[in-house]
Amino acid sequence: MSFFESAGVISKGRVILDGGYNNMGNIWKGHLDKVVPYKPGKPIEEVKREFGLKKIIKLASNESPFPPSPEVLKAIKSSASRVNRYPDGGCYYLRTALAKKLGVGGENIVFGNGSDEIIILALHALVGPGDEVVVADPTFQIYHIASMVKGAKLKIVPCKDYRYDIEKMAKAITSRTKAVFIANPDNPSGTYVDREALGSFLKKVPENVMVFLDEAYYEFASGGTYPETMGYIRSGRKNVIVARTFSKAYSLAGLRVGYGIAQKDIAEVLNKVREPFNVNLVAQEAALAALGDEAYMKRSVKAIKSEMKRFYRFFDSMGISYVESRTNFILVNVRRDSTALFGDLIKRGIIIRDMASWGLPGHIRVNAGLKEENDLFFNVFADIMSNRKK
Numbered sequence: 547m548s549f550f551e552s553a554g555v556i557s558k559g560r561v562i563l564d565g566g567y568n569n570m571g572n573i574w575k576g577h578l579d580k581v582v583p584y585k586p587g588k589p590i591e592e593v594k595r596e597f598g599l600k601k602i603i604k605l606a607s608n609e610s611p612f613p614p615s616p617e618v619l620k621a622i623k624s625s626a627s628r629v630n631r632y633p634d635g636g637c638y639y640l641r642t643a644l645a646k647k648l649g650v651g652g653e654n655i656v657f658g659n660g661s662d663e664i665i666i667l668a669l670h671a672l673v674g675p676g677d678e679v680v681v682a683d684p685t686f687q688i689y690h691i692a693s694m695v696k697g698a699k700l701k702i703v704p705c706k707d708y709r710y711d712i713e714k715m716a717k718a719i720t721s722r723t724k725a726v727f728i729a730n731p732d733n734p735s736g737t738y739v740d741r742e743a744l745g746s747f748l749k750k751v752p753e754n755v756m757v758f759l760d761e762a763y764y765e766f767a768s769g770g771t772y773p774e775t776m777g778y779i780r781s782g783r784k785n786v787i788v789a790r791t792f793s794k795a796y797s798l799a800g801l802r803v804g805y806g807i808a809q810k811d812i813a814e815v816l817n818k819v820r821e822p823f824n825v826n827l828v829a830q831e832a833a834l835a836a837l838g839d840e841a842y843m844k845r846s847v848k849a850i851k852s853e854m855k856r857f858y859r860f861f862d863s864m865g866i867s868y869v870e871s872r873t874n875f876i877l878v879n880v881r882r883d884s885t886a887l888f889g890d891l892i893k894r895g896i897i898i899r900d901m902a903s904w905g906l907p908g909h910i911r912v913n914a915g916l917k918e919e920n921d922l923f924f925n926v927f928a929d930i931m932s933n934r935k936k
């Protein structure tokens with residue numbers, strides 16, 4: 547028997563395709579009709595072309611305004627000449643260094659093409675049509691989109707005063723729930739679920755429901771009452787996946803390296819569903835070098851935190867309310883047409899994020915850039931606001 551016969555795809559020379567084949571006009575899975583693709587922040591080059599501008603300031607995608615550390619740049623240059631080879635599919639050196647830093651085993655880590663891929667791998671391995679996924683709203687939209695792609699049913703729990711309503715999320719779990727997503731801190735609000743609230747939430751979640759803790763902003767958030775979740779991994783907690791990334795504090799958004807940390811058996815399942823070479827060779831060596839220069843990352847985080855304080859003072863001085871954030875971005879309630887404001891800012895070369903399409907009309911999200919970029923934002927923003935007053 548051929549492979550295809552034993553797999554049930556071909557039976558006595560006849561091809562059997564399972565599912566989804568309605569007619570020649572519509573061969574795609576029907577539930578994809580409802581999926582709306584993720585709309586990223588406008589790229590700098592696109593704005594340059596569209597508005598004929600030379601200088602653009604992008605404060606829209608929560609990237610680091612700082613280039614990667616010089617050590618990382620060296621690693622990128624030296625790895626470039628070796629890209630004729632496939633990367634190490636197991637990310638051995640990066641895995642070893644990261645496991646040591648986190649105080650977990652190498653077998654507890656799964657790497658992704660950005661931490662977005664860890665979200666997708668988890669859903670790929672966990673959910674199918676009819677399963678339920680509990681998510682907040684508004685929050686990071688990849689959870690909703692990737693769940694819908696899998697045909698899962700979303701149980702959406704609205705945020706309350708820009709915070710996760712974690713008790714309601716626990717109550718939204720049913721016997722069909724496979725996963726709960728918690729962005730901690732949250733994007734776009736920047737608020738976080740503290741150690742105590744997370745601890746009591748986890749006590750309520752059944753063991754067969756996976757809790758996905760998205761800690762993309764961990765390096766900005768850690769300290770105080772922010773939960774240190776590696777303890778859950780070390781103590782053998784069976785239903786937690788923690789995701790972190792090199793995209794934000796480590797200045798590597800463009801290279802795409804993220805990772806999940808979980809029990810060994812979970813990491814093994816996620817490894818089954820990933821592409822064998824999902825983290826490219828340059829990215830692996832750059833991330834390893836970034837780990838080797840923690841001092842650079844810490845200086846970046848410190849500088850960004852001090853710029854965040856300037857944003858608070860600026861909005862305070864304007865009498866504009868915002869949500870205090872444990873990240874590198876701020877959700878601002880501008881109390882006027884945020885889409886028009888976005889348009890006015892972009893004409894003057896400043897890209898921010900209009901939150902109207904995230905279900906927060908009248909709000910923008912802006913991330914801290916370089917000091918001089920932020921100064922320009924303050925000036926232009928104040929100018930636009932004063933012209934709009936009648």
Ligand SMILES: *Cc1c(COP(=O)(O)O)cnc(C)c1O
Binds near residue numbers: 608686760762
């Ligand atoms: C930016 C971000 C991510 C991750 O991005 P990657 O670049 O894919 O690692 C994940 N979650 C949240 C909430 C984010 O804001």
